[in-house]
C-alpha cells in the first residue's frame with residue numbers, strides 16, 4: 453500500500469486495495485458472504501485445498517462468538533463490548549446478540565480494514581437504548597484504540613468490558629508480543645471484565661496447518677497457529693471460566709439462543725481453541 457493511500461494521522465490504509473488478499477474478505481468468502489474479490493477467493497480456495505472443511509471451521513468460529521456473547525450478557529452480566537477484529541458484518545454480529553438480550557448494551561467495533569469499517573458503519577446500527585461505535589485502528593497499537601474518543605464516549609471504563617479477540621491473534625507472531633498487547637488492553641478495564649479468544653491451531657493436523665500457513669504467508673498474510681498451551685498463555689492476568697480453553701465447538705454448545713443445543717459429533721472438527729477469561 454503506497455503511503456499516499458494511508459491516513460495522515462494513523463498511517464492506516466484508507467484505500468481499499470482489492471488486488472491483494474485481505475484476511476477479512478477471505479473469511480467473508482468462507483462464510484458465504486459477497487464482500488470479497490478474486491485475490492481473496494484465490495487464497496480462500498488455496499487454503500481449502502489443504503483443509504476442505506475450512507468453511508465449516510469459519511462457521512464454527514462465528515457460532516462460538518454468538519455463544520460467548522450470550523454467556524457474557526446472560527451469565528457474566530457484561531453489557532459493554534470491545535470487539536477487535538470485527539470482520540465484515542454477517543449474521544449474528546456482537547451488538548445484535550448483546551442488544552437482543554439487553555437493548556442498552558454498548559459495542560465498540562475495531563478493525564484495520566477500511567472495507568470492514570465502511571460496511572460496519574452502514575449496517576451495524578444500534579438500538580435506540582444502546583450504542584455502537586466504529587474505530588479504524590490496528591491492534592498492534594492498543595493505545596490508539598484505548599485513547600480513541602469513540603471508545604471513551606461509548607463505554608465506561610470503570611465498568612466491566614468484554615474484550616473480544618475472536619480469530620485475530622493468529623495475525624500476531626511472538627515477535628509482535630501479543631502478550632504485551634493483551635496485557636495493555638486488560639490494564640485499561642476493571643476487574644470483572646472478560647477476555648474472549650479463539651485461536652487456530654496445528655494441534656489437530658500439523659501438516660495441513662503448515663500448508664495453510666505457507667499459503668497465507670505466500671499471499672502476504674501473517675499466520676501463526678498456536679497450541680493449546682500457547683493459547684492459554686494469552687489469557688495471562690485472567691482466570692479461565694469453565695470449561696477452560698477447549699476445541700471451539702465444545703465451548704458451551706448449549707448457549708444456542710433458544711435453538712436446540714448443538715450436538716458435537718467431533719470435538720476436533722474445527723481447528724480453533726476457544727476460551728473466556730475473567731479479570732479478578
Ligand SMILES: C[S@@+](CC[C@H](N)C(=O)[O-])C[C@H]1O[C@@H](n2cnc3c(N)ncnc32)[C@H](O)[C@@H]1O
Nearest residue numbers: 476479537538539563564565590591618619623
Ligand atoms: C478472521 S476475521 C474474524 C472476524 C470476527 N472476529 C469473527 O471471528 O467472526 C479477522 C478480522 O481481524 C481484522 N484484523 C486483522 N489484523 C488486524 C489488526 N492488526 N488490527 C485490527 N484488526 C485486524 C481483519 O481485518 C478481519 O476483519
